[in-house]
Amino acid sequence: MPHFEESYKKYKDKGVHFFALEGDGLSMPENQSFAGEWGYSFPIVTLADSKMSGYDVVTMPAVFVINAFGRVVFQGDGDYEKYIDSCLKDAPYPNLGKSKVAGDCEKAAEAFAKGDYAMARTLAGALAAGEPAEEVAADAKHIIERCEKLAKLWREEADAAKADGRYEQAINALENLASHFKGEELGDKAGDEAKELKKDKDAKAEIKARKDLAKVLAGNKKAKSKEDKLSALYKFYEKNEGTAAANEAKAMAEAIKDSKLYK
DSSP, X not given: OHHHHHHHHHHTTTTOOXXXXXXXXXXXXXXXXXXXXXTOOSOEEEGGGSSOTTSOOSSSSOEEEEOTTSOXXXXXXXXXXXXXXXXXXXXXXXXXXXXXXXXXXXXXXXXXXXXXXXXXXXXXXXXXXXXXXXXXXXHHHHHHHHHHHHHHHHHHHHHHHHHTTOHHHHHHHHHHHHHHTTTSHHHHHHHHHHHHHHXXXXXXXXXXXXXXXXXXXXXXXXXXXXHHHHHHHHHHHHHTTTSHHHHHHHHHHHHHHSOSSOO
């Protein structure tokens, strides 16, 4: 698991999607507490919330590397990074979902690969506005749609994070929009919104509370008993009552209190 965290940090900005599937029956609050204790930042999905129950897992933990075309290229617990590297070589345009595009679309695809989605959309839009060949039109449309999909993803992520009081995550999503769509209205507005959030009193308080919760969870890794962990979480809740972080701490405590799986 520590190596999985290292791999996540190494590849997460290169178009590789990571998540861990928990199959022992822990609830999401229990998984959040576990991840916090060990300092894991990769997404964790419970088996009940996934569509991976059909995957053949003989030993745990097991890693699956799935390429851009949905094919499992590695399964096991060995050196999986070389398979990730191989998949990346076969995907010159990360996140685009295509390894080749029509010649006229290459500049737009290259801009996309560099993360300049504003330029990619501009170049692809110019091609689509003319009378391109069918293949060029299809690839230009695909590039535009992928840009719009990513913009929608970050916008929804920012809105959901704000609603949950996860302001650091919201700011990160907004800054992604601002960086990758610089010069476009949606990007510039997202940048302004991120700056305002950083100044917002409630957002600052929530960000501080979440940092303090992370310290509590990290400390719980060294706790001698479950009771000690519960005590730390409830004390945090009482001190930070009114914040979303406090509510999550309470939910973690309630989930692990009577759990026979959580240690």
